Amino acid sequence: MCMISVDVVLSINMSPRENRRQTRNQIRGPHSALTDFLAANNISAAQIRDDHQRRLRDAERQTTGEVLPSQSEDGSRESPGDSSEQSKKRRRNEATTLAKIKQSKEFARRKARRTDPKNDDDLIAREMMCERSRPVPGQLDNCEICSKRFTVTPYSKTGYNGGLLCTRCSKSMKDDAKMAQAKKQGARISRRQNQSNLLDGVAQQGALSLVEMCIKKVADNINDIEEFGDLPSQLLRRLSQILSKRRALDPRTLNLFLRPELDTIDIYDSAKLETHDFQKIFTSMPALVNVNLRFAGQIKDSVFEYMLGRELKIKRLQLDATNLVSDSYWRRLFKILGPQLEILKLSNLDFSLNDETVKVMCGCCTTLRRLKLNQCWKIGDDSLQALSSLNSLEHLSLDLTRETKNESILEVVSSIGPRLRTLSLEGFPNADDELLQVIHHSCDSLRKLRLSNNSVCTDKGFRRLFTGWSNPSLEFVDFSSMRDLDNSDLDSPEGVIGLASEGFVSLMEHSGTTIRKLNISSCRHISRDAFEHVFSGGKIYPNLRELDISFHTVMDDYLIGKILQCCPAIKKLVAFACFNVRDVRIPAGVALIGGLKAQGTIVFEGTS
Template sequence: MSRNNVRGPTSALTEFLRASGITPTTVAARRAAAEQEQQQPVAGPSGARGGEDDDVEMADGEVDAEEETATPRRRTRGGGRASAATGATYDSDDLDDAAEAVEKAATKKRKLSKAAEAKLKAKEKAKAKKKKKDEDGDYDDDDDDAEDDPYRALSTMWGGKGGASPAKPPVGSFEPCAKCGNQFTVTRYTMAAVPGPGFLCHKCAKATGNDPFKKPAAVKRKKVPVDRRTVVNFEERRFPTLASICIQLITKHIDDVESLGDIGALNVDAISKALSKNRALTPQNAQLFYSVTNTSLTFYDATNLTSPALETLIHLNPHLTSLRLDFCGHLNDTAMHTLSASLPALAHLELLGPFLVRPPAWLALFQSHPALATFRITQSPRFDRACVAALVGSAKGTLRRLRLREVGQMDDGFLRELARLERVEELDLGAPGNAEACSAGALQRLLEAVSGTLRVLDLSRHVLLTDGALRDGLAAARAVEALTLREVPLLTDGGVAAFFGAWGNPPVRVVELGRNYALGGKALEAVMRHSGERLEVLGINGWGGEGMGEEALRTVGRLGRELRKLDVGWVREVDDFVVKGWMEGEGEDGDEDAEGKSKGRANGRTAGCPRLSEVKVWGCNKITARCPKKKGVSIYGVESHTAI
């Protein structure tokens, strides 16, 4: 008991510990005894223990003599103490566990907030971690002591350990915003203030430019390189001429050139082509090509020339007889009416992409120019049957070259009007907008009407054209030099072979029959026997019909002595040996005779294609990087299957 027997209010925990004999005095005495035992040497005989006990008792008396008298204690083994009331013995670890158990029991009885529960769980977790370290023999308890130290708790609240980095409050707790001061609820998206201490509400966090709700950017994974085929072009390289270097320099500084002077029509055309590659022709530099003495003008890319610029072109070149404008999408009715009124000598007109010109403007052109010799248009969706009738009616006896390519409204009515032409030599009706509107019968009648004067014919993508229409329509033709029939699916291998075998027309210079997958060896051999001695351009792209093998392909080298350009893309049987035969010729069995000399053989060997300059082998997977090469011959599309 105390000296004056006056006691104040105490907590239930204090009362429980006092009743169990646990007081600050006993705890201090226990610690002092444990320290003294560690300092004493190993215990001697049992008779020496009495003095040791007396020393310990004396030390206890020095701590608090009156408290020791009021509550007598007795020593136990291991430095423990026993309660006088209950007679129970308590070790140091037992005391800590008992105190912790009592504290937990008292805490559970009180209703805790979410924040308090989170702190309690964190504390229990830290103690469990510490106990595990003690069991493992790890006595580095500086960090744990720092966390439990009540004098450092305030400093670590906002800065974690030592205040280095902010420790986020538990989710669901309330915190004041470090910037605006308003209280907000802590969530998983809450962000720390920079600079600290404290945290920001969602509104202030967004104001800083960092959206807490923004998902992290997906990490771009590096693409794994895949195997690709290397396409090799064996192209003959030559040094540029002085004229070509000058043309490149002029086109590079075209906007700074005030006058080109008299450099010749061929060089002006080359400069125009060079400008079209970069789409650099503008209304400003286009005037360098204008002159009142011009009779011919060609622009290969007029994309940047607006309708007023085209009207200026017409006014500054009033004596033009030939005009070609590619990609003239800005040409409208106003510019076409100006052309009809201001170019009275115009006889040759070629336009690519006149989308905006309507039928009345076309009719005005044909009425003002009844002697047109060349009329070529491509991609004109508004050119209708009335326009064709006006063209044929005004230029029926003068029109030599006609191109109505990719015209959307072409049908049998078009073909009937065109059958009235009398002197047409070049006819291009390829790629109609609605190919099924042009029947095989109408095509046959048109060919029969114009075949007497026809030299160049292009009926590509007419899907209804048959072998019979082709054979009967061109049966009377005797002047055809170029025949183009690409993507005509109804043509057959036997039908084309029969057509060339019976055709009375002299050998032609150009045969383009690509993308007709049904054609094969019979058609190729028939073409080479008919036109091989004069043929310069041959296109059999995609042929894969019956008999399209190595033997049929070798006839190209045996009979095509004048061949210059050859397209055999996607013909699967083409390989290195076939190409070598085309370039170098091939050996023949038997002795040299008169017949061998007449076919170009020398010393039992064919000469191949000595004039060959270009070969396209796209899609021929039997061609390798070791494909034979020859000076002056460019080979395009060698797929060597080399991984990169």
């Protein structure tokens, strides 16, 4: 008699509809990739679950204080109830695991990183085996540093000895690592500070000098400084420059510069000083000879009256933006201090110092050697005629706002030109080639010549100026913005307007060997051929240290390279709006300002 299973009987007795329903209920979806992978590698999900539960039970036993397997002297773990056979089997398994670890790439990398030759291979392998047997996320463990009990997470950090760390100790270790890395890298100059240094013409290579570092450290802690002590005048001047740039000169920091034995005061930013602060300067420093106060907007008539009442021996006076001083007190100043003044520099005066005051100045200041009048709005033709009587002048700098006649400036240059060593003229739009001719015939001792912001003088006039000129070679030349306002008008009957190719070549032939600072920015009519001729192979300009070639569209990487070859002493090269200067390589110690890309150190003919 054959045996028939219950399932077969039930299936036979079922109706077709019920059979289809049962079959439909047994349908399962497709296996996932993970399920196929586990089945292919004989990995049981039930075994994974059992192992996880076993680890949780072990963690609970650790919490309740139950005895766990102890570790033998060779590093293998043994349970108190294990037999000798079980111990041997455990040791064999451990030895097999250590052998596999020693053959891994991670073991080789760790061994290569170890610098101690005494490190044993077994020690490294056991460290890696211990790391693999760490508590899994969700279990409890003791922090390696503070021994605090915490729950292990996937983000738990490893301590210095291989143990896990709690959240607080992990953060502390991370902060210590950041501080150590910052200390290792050292101080870095920010991009803003680097660009600021470049604009100042500083291309710093290596560390600052000890003096400069000390000065900047003092400036950084200026609020904690009580006095400067016996610092020399040059260091005080440098401190004043740094504090003025940082807008940190106020009544409190001013007291640090007031010393009775000094004869010089240089304050480059007096915007935060009040009227009584300026009076304090003249009270605390009775031996003043050199006074330099910039942005001194709070100097009033009362300050001048107090200063004149002190009978000071001031010989060099420079004031800026003192617009609250009336013309009557300017005249009193010139009448009392004028006979002893040797240097006078006044700038940014839009309220006072008219033509009558300038006439009084010229009549009283008979020993002036240097005069600078910059952006003085009320000065006109009458003032220029008065300046022609200053027979002792050696340095003259004028930057006027009012439009003047060409004859006025011609009279000044022809009268005092033979004694001038410095001539700087800005803001004379009506000056033409006749001025260049007067300079050619009258000036024979100039070391510095500045003519800028003019659209009347021609290139032929500049060529005649430097051709056969008896004046020695110039050291400082500024012909910026000497160009035609119409960029396309190059074929006018009168010739090219401004400094162009012929004038530039004549200038370099006359003064190229001694010139130290040259500014030809915006002289856009200088051709590429002229630049190639001036900076051609074999020509050397040994003293040229600063060159401004901004807004010259013909300038490119090749010409910059030729300039660097011909000027071995150059330190500052300004090239704003020279859009073809892209991939030039700049030598170490040269500040390129305005270039699109400045790469590393360039090597010329085997030298760096």
